[in-house]
Amino acid sequence: MNFLAHLYIAEHTSTDLAGSVAADFVRGPLAPWPEPLRTGMALHRFVDAWVDRAPEVLALKGAFLPQHRRVAGILLDLAFDHQLVHHWPQLHSKPLDLFIERSYQGLLGSSQLPAGFAPIAHRLAREDWLSHYHPRPRLEATIARVARRLSRPEMLTDAQNEIWRLDGAISSSFLVLWPQLLEACHHYLGDRTGPGRHLP
Template sequence: MNHLAHAVLAGDDEGRRLGGVLGDFVRGTPDPAWPAAVREGIALHRAVDGYTDRHAEVAAARALFPPPYRRYAGIALDVWFDHCLARDFARWSAVPLAPYSSGLRGLLDRHQALLPPAARRFARYMHAHDLPAGYADPAAIGRALAGIGQRLRRDNPLDRMLPLLQALDGPLQQRFEAFFPQLQRFAREWTPPHP
């Protein structure tokens, strides 16, 4: 799952939502000085990633990718599933996508002092590209994949995967629709680890 899904899965608590977005930018143990809800959001982010990586629907979706793309299918699916979520957001959230997106950017702005440098850069990128609402546009998905590909150390096909994702849209959408309600239930029932 990518940033939009992690924010949605974190629920209504702002601290957890902030932690859900920060999960990709924090390595190791989160700063104990951070609010407990932010640390819980980071732990939930990691639990969601683990659940997603082991899920049969996600494995079936990864299997749709031919070599050499299959090796990077997990990354591509994380981003594409945010596209699936964004383009049908009213189905998954009571809050419309545009205000949800601007609210999430506002949350990052209000807590900028807590953001690691990479998260601050990403917050600026979110503002510049109207994210996460922009994930409803396939072109934004292409840009996101190309950006991720540039940050990886080895040569990879991420900047060329958008046409393949679009060609696989029907079966990927079916996998997403089967998987996401189960992921929502997992996130709702998840309890934070005891310190």
């Protein structure tokens, strides 16, 4: 799952918006970080690990052509956000543009943005990244932007073709995984914050 999905999950679980995205830009233990940022980042890491282990995701990765299997996880993160936008009216009560606007406001209004993430957050809002998962040309532009951040950008050359080739399977898997993931997030937060327990 990519930025949009993590922000949706943060709203759904009443966890920190900044933490839900900043986790991609923070390395190492989370204990030194303040709350509620720490819980938001811990939940992000849980989501990434849960999705990576899901049988449906493992099957999808295996369906990619050999030249793109090493970047299949990146492509699926973007493709799942594409599916979230496509199915948005059935999954969320607010219009997507309103959700995106409020997400930007929440991110930029946070007093806890990690220093390494703060410029990214401003760029994310300024360039409206959250609107770039749909339609197809915007998603393809997002893939090109992600490729520029890789040490080997050629690994994502023509990779968008794999997303469209597997679109039906990705859509079906997303619709199965999404409610399971939301439930797993609630269980994770309950288990980790129960009596005598704490988030990492």
